[in-house]
Each structure stands twice: as C-alpha cells, then as structure tokens.
Amino acid sequence: MRNVFIFIPDTFVIGPIGTLEGFVETWNDTVAFYITNDKFLPDTSTSVIGFCSDTAPSVTVSKRDSSWMHINNKNGHITVYGLNDCCNKYNCITYDYNSFRKSDLCTFNSENYGKHFETLANVVQEKYAQKSGTNGCSRSLFCFILVVNYILLICNILHKILLYLKILIFYSATALHLFQTIDTIKWVLLTLRQKRNITLTIGNIIVSKIADFLFGLILLYFVLEREAEFIEFVQNTTESIIQSLEHLLNFLMGSPVGLKLNFAFNKTLGTFFLYHIALWRAFLHATSPLLRLGLYLLIIPGAFGLSFQAALISDLITFSTFHVYCIYVYATRFYGVQIKSLVSLWRLFIGRKYNPLRKRVDSYQYTHHQLFIGTLGFTVLLFLLPTTFLYYAVFTVFRLFLISLDGILLRLRYCLQRFPIYVTVLWIIDSPCVRGAVKLVLKNNEQIPNSTLYATLQTLSLWQSILNTLPKILVTIPPTSWKFVFHSVVMGSLL
Structure with missing residues (x-):
C-alpha cells in the first residue's frame, strides 16, 4: 500500500x-x-x-x-x-x-x-x-500594461542607441552604468507585466533605486551649498599630487637610498617624465575654468541617483589623469622590453632558444659572435634595469591606486543597485513574505481527528533572505585575479 x-x-x-x-x-x-x-x-x-x-x-x-x-x-x-x-x-x-x-x-x-x-x-x-x-479592475490593469509597454518602448530605443555606440560603453563608466540600468529596468517591467505582482527581488530593485535617487539629491545639495570650497579642495589636491610627484622624481634623479644608478640614463628618464608632468599641470590649469562647469554636470546624473554621480566621478578621474596614464604606459613598455630581452638573452647562456613555430623552448647551438653580442647586450640591459625599475615602480603604484579608486566607485554603484533595503525591512517586521523554512509541529486539529502535524513557515535568517532575493539580472563584478596582477607587474604588462 x-x-x-x-x-x-x-x-x-x-x-x-x-x-x-x-x-x-x-x-x-x-x-x-x-x-x-x-x-x-x-x-x-x-x-x-x-x-x-x-x-x-x-x-x-x-x-x-x-x-x-x-x-x-x-x-x-x-x-x-x-x-x-x-x-x-x-x-x-x-x-x-x-x-x-x-x-x-x-x-x-x-x-x-x-x-x-x-x-x-x-x-x-x-x-x-x-x-x-x-x-481586480480591468481598466486599471489595462492602464498599467499600457504604461509598462510605453516605458519598455523607450528603454528599447535607448538600448539600441547605446549598442550602436559600443566604444562609448567600453570607455565611459557613465555610459556603461546607463546601459546596465536600462537592462535592469527592462527586466523589472517585463517581470511586472508577466507576474503583475511585486516580488521581493523587484521590491529590492525599486526601493534601492529610490534610495539611490535620494542619496544623489542629498550629495548634490551638499556640494552646491559649498561650491567654492569644493572647487578649491579639488584644485589644491591636484596641485599637491603634482608637487609630490615632482619631488619624488627629483629625489630619484639623485642617489635614492644610496643606490648608484646610471647618471646619464637616470637624468634622461627623469627629465622626460618631468616634462610630461609639466604638460599635465598645464593641461589641468587650462581646464580649471571648466571645473565649475563639470561640477554643474553633476546636476544631470543627480536626477538619476548617487550611482550615476559615482560613474561620472570615475570618468572625470580617468580624464584628468590621462597624462599620468601615458607616463605609466611609457615606463611599462620600456621596463617590459628590458625584462623580455633579459629573459630571452638568459637562454643564450644555457643554450636554449624560443621556437615561435612550435611555441616552446628548444636547444640551440650559438656561434661565438652570437654569444659575444648577446653577452654584451645582456650586461648593458642588466645594469640599466635598476634605473628603469625605479621609475616603473613609482608610476605602477600610482596606476594601482587609480585602479583601486575606480574599483571602489564601481562597487559603490553595485551596492546602490542591489542594496536589500526592502527585504531587510520585511525581515525586521517579520513579514510572511520572507518565510521559507518549513516547521512541522505535533498539533491536533479539533475538526479533523486524524490530523496530528501542523506545517508552518519560519522566517529565514537575514543573510539567507538577502542571498535568495538578490536580483539576478544585474551584472556581477568580476573577481580580481591577483595572480594576473602579480604577473603583469613583474613582467611589465599593462594593467
């Protein structure tokens, strides 16, 4: 049975x-x-x-x-x-x-x-x-579906425009954030049209967008109230960074920590980088009158929330530090060429050579002339490497700092989109919506004599409720590969 x-x-x-x-x-x-x-x-x-x-x-x-x-x-x-x-x-x-x-x-x-x-x-x-x-009222439902379809039409048009401008999405954090926001809104509207009910996931997105909008207005009001102080702070900070870099380069052009560097090569590299920093300072001074205009640009994304302001700040930092990135590219390329050349010439001493056809290192018999020229080149590059490494290390640290700052702003935008305010409030008030753990209790039913089990749902833990209701449509932040970062820094690859 x-x-x-x-x-x-x-x-x-x-x-x-x-x-x-x-x-x-x-x-x-x-x-x-x-x-x-x-x-x-x-x-x-x-x-x-x-x-x-x-x-x-x-x-x-x-x-x-x-x-x-x-x-x-x-x-x-x-x-x-x-x-x-x-x-x-x-x-x-x-x-x-x-x-x-x-x-x-x-x-x-x-x-x-x-x-x-x-x-x-x-x-x-x-x-x-x-x-x-x-x-429910059929007229209200019809109006709701009509409004949803109209907003979906606008989102589809904006989505196609941004897809056409792929290069803008690739280089601009604001354009990329707008593209992801449109995708999220489309998913919310399609889910609402299908289920006609606000689920916990949709509620999280809606409430987080409202909170994002309010935080953006608060920050915008705070900045505009102290406009002169904010502009002066940005200018002073930029000037202090430039002066610190100049002092550091002048220190490296001498005898840093007692290192005996190649004087002519050190002087050439220091003068080259100082010239580019002077260009960067001239560029920032020329664009300083536009700083007030850039400040008022915050009003436009301020109407959409703090996440758009964070994306715009990320773009402004990238634009204002473009010359520093160029210096980093010069130093990295020069250091990378030296490292790769030293690795290649080192194989000469052990009778090995890289085979590009088979993509492997094979044995090879060198001539006396090849050994002499290779040894001479290896010696020159090896003695010039400490000087190159000092400048490369300085601008690599600066580059890592900018990447870390951009990562913080990216995670700020990500948290503002997925902050589980709605689920947290429901969990605090013990709403039935966040219940999901089945509990069986021995309890007799007076109406049904044979009924001895009573099944109810218990409230999940806050962390489980948050994990189960996070929006799946949003793009997750790719994990940082520290192995790739370490290999790139050591071998002189661009970050």
Missing part, C-alpha cells in the same frame, strides 16, 4: 456541504492530496478533488483522475477513494494557509524541505494570484 498525504489549510472550516478544490500528485510510492482553497467550489469546477458531506457520493470526481477523497462534515473523518482499495490510513498535515500564500517563492528552499511543500507553495500562490487578478 502506498503512502497517502493529505494537506489541508488551517483556515478550512468543516460543516457546510460542498466540494473541495485542489489537485492530486502521484510519485513512486506516494500519493498526495492538496486542498488549496479554504472555500467550497461548485460541482462544475474542474479542480475538484473531493467532497465534504455526511455521506460519500457514488460517483468519481474527475474523469482524468480516479483518486478522490471525502470528508465527513459531522465528525471530520477522511476517506480516500480511487486507489487499489479504500484507504483509511493516511498522513494528514494541516498547513498555515496565509504563510504559504504570502511567502515569496524565491525564499522557499525546496532542496531542504522536499517537493511536497514546494508544489503546495507554487499552487497556493498561483491560485491566489489568479483570484486577485479576477477581482
């Missing part, structure tokens, strides 16, 4: 005569009867799985499924029909109807609590959504 489970809502009242709404699921050795409505249905309904009356009817419930049940409205006794024989032994579970109806499916972990409760939660919520949609 197979195991029989019967799931009855705790709000179900036995007494009136009527039919039971639900469905039957059959697994290998299990038959489950789910009553998904605490109200009785008319006899013509297609989702009837049983009857509640004083005597069992003599006909089956459905042609497609011969399994059905009967509840005696006098004493609450349950009988199951349609199996191999009449079944009087079963496992009756009373479940918390409101908790299963209001719980968001994204917080319900079916892997830990089985398919029975997952199926029950899916059907109960689907039935309630259909019932709410039927009782």
Whole structure:
C-alpha cells in the first residue's frame, strides 16, 4: 500500500456541504492530496478533488483522475477513494494557509524541505494570484500594461542607441552604468507585466533605486551649498599630487637610498617624465575654468541617483589623469622590453632558444659572435634595469591606486543597485513574505481527528533572505585575479 498525504489549510472550516478544490500528485510510492482553497467550489469546477458531506457520493470526481477523497462534515473523518482499495490510513498535515500564500517563492528552499511543500507553495500562490487578478479592475490593469509597454518602448530605443555606440560603453563608466540600468529596468517591467505582482527581488530593485535617487539629491545639495570650497579642495589636491610627484622624481634623479644608478640614463628618464608632468599641470590649469562647469554636470546624473554621480566621478578621474596614464604606459613598455630581452638573452647562456613555430623552448647551438653580442647586450640591459625599475615602480603604484579608486566607485554603484533595503525591512517586521523554512509541529486539529502535524513557515535568517532575493539580472563584478596582477607587474604588462 502506498503512502497517502493529505494537506489541508488551517483556515478550512468543516460543516457546510460542498466540494473541495485542489489537485492530486502521484510519485513512486506516494500519493498526495492538496486542498488549496479554504472555500467550497461548485460541482462544475474542474479542480475538484473531493467532497465534504455526511455521506460519500457514488460517483468519481474527475474523469482524468480516479483518486478522490471525502470528508465527513459531522465528525471530520477522511476517506480516500480511487486507489487499489479504500484507504483509511493516511498522513494528514494541516498547513498555515496565509504563510504559504504570502511567502515569496524565491525564499522557499525546496532542496531542504522536499517537493511536497514546494508544489503546495507554487499552487497556493498561483491560485491566489489568479483570484486577485479576477477581482481586480480591468481598466486599471489595462492602464498599467499600457504604461509598462510605453516605458519598455523607450528603454528599447535607448538600448539600441547605446549598442550602436559600443566604444562609448567600453570607455565611459557613465555610459556603461546607463546601459546596465536600462537592462535592469527592462527586466523589472517585463517581470511586472508577466507576474503583475511585486516580488521581493523587484521590491529590492525599486526601493534601492529610490534610495539611490535620494542619496544623489542629498550629495548634490551638499556640494552646491559649498561650491567654492569644493572647487578649491579639488584644485589644491591636484596641485599637491603634482608637487609630490615632482619631488619624488627629483629625489630619484639623485642617489635614492644610496643606490648608484646610471647618471646619464637616470637624468634622461627623469627629465622626460618631468616634462610630461609639466604638460599635465598645464593641461589641468587650462581646464580649471571648466571645473565649475563639470561640477554643474553633476546636476544631470543627480536626477538619476548617487550611482550615476559615482560613474561620472570615475570618468572625470580617468580624464584628468590621462597624462599620468601615458607616463605609466611609457615606463611599462620600456621596463617590459628590458625584462623580455633579459629573459630571452638568459637562454643564450644555457643554450636554449624560443621556437615561435612550435611555441616552446628548444636547444640551440650559438656561434661565438652570437654569444659575444648577446653577452654584451645582456650586461648593458642588466645594469640599466635598476634605473628603469625605479621609475616603473613609482608610476605602477600610482596606476594601482587609480585602479583601486575606480574599483571602489564601481562597487559603490553595485551596492546602490542591489542594496536589500526592502527585504531587510520585511525581515525586521517579520513579514510572511520572507518565510521559507518549513516547521512541522505535533498539533491536533479539533475538526479533523486524524490530523496530528501542523506545517508552518519560519522566517529565514537575514543573510539567507538577502542571498535568495538578490536580483539576478544585474551584472556581477568580476573577481580580481591577483595572480594576473602579480604577473603583469613583474613582467611589465599593462594593467
């Protein structure tokens, strides 16, 4: 005999005569009867799985499924029909109807609590959504869908324009953030149009966007109130950075920490880099009158939130430090050529040579002239390497600092888009929406004598609630490969 489970809502009242709404699921050795409505249905309904009356009817419930049940409205006794024989032994579970109806499916972990409760939660919520949609105003629903389709049309147009300007997305943090925001809005609108309900994930996105907008307005008000102080702070900071670099280069052009460097080569590199820093200072002084205009540019993304302001600040930092990036490229290329040349010439001493056709290092017999020229070149490059490395190290540190600053701004934008304010508030007030842990309690039901188990949903931990409701549509931040960074710094590759 197979195991029989019967799931009855705790709000179900036995007494009136009527039919039971639900469905039957059959697994290998299990038959489950789910009553998904605490109200009785008319006899013509297609989702009837049983009857509640004083005597069992003599006909089956459905042609497609011969399994059905009967509840005696006098004493609450349950009988199951349609199996191999009449079944009087079963496992009756009373479940918390409101908790299963209001719980968001994204917080319900079916892997830990089985398919029975997952199926029950899916059907109960689907039935309630259909019932709410039927009782809703059709005119309001039509207006809602019309507005959603109109906004989707605008998002699609902007999306195609940004796709056409791929180079702008690749080099501009503001354009990339706008592109990702449009994708997120499209996903939210499509989900709302399909489900016509605000889930926890959608609620997280909407509330985070509102918070992002408010933080942007607060920062904008703070900056505009102290406009002169802010501009003076930016100019003083930029000038102090330039002066620090000049002092550092002058220090390197001498005898830093007692190192005996190649004087002519050191003087040439120092003068070359000082010239570019002077160009950078002239560029910043020439664009300083535009700093006030750039400050007012914050008003435009300020209408969209703090995340857009962070993206614009990232673009402004990249633009204002372009000359420093050029110096870094010069130093890196020069250092990389020396390192690769030294590695290649080192193979000369051990009789090895790189084979570009087979992409491997093979043995090779060098001539005396090749050995002499290779040894001479290796010696020159080796003695010039400390001087090159000093300048390369300085601008590599500066480059890593700018990359770290850009990463902080990127993570700030990412957190503002995914900050789980909505779920956190629901978790604090213990809302049924964030419940997903099934709890079985031994509890007798007065109406149904054979019912001894009561199933309810417990609130998940805050961390689990946040992880289960994070938006999946947003682009995640790629992890930093420290191995790649270390290899690039050592071998002189661009970061």
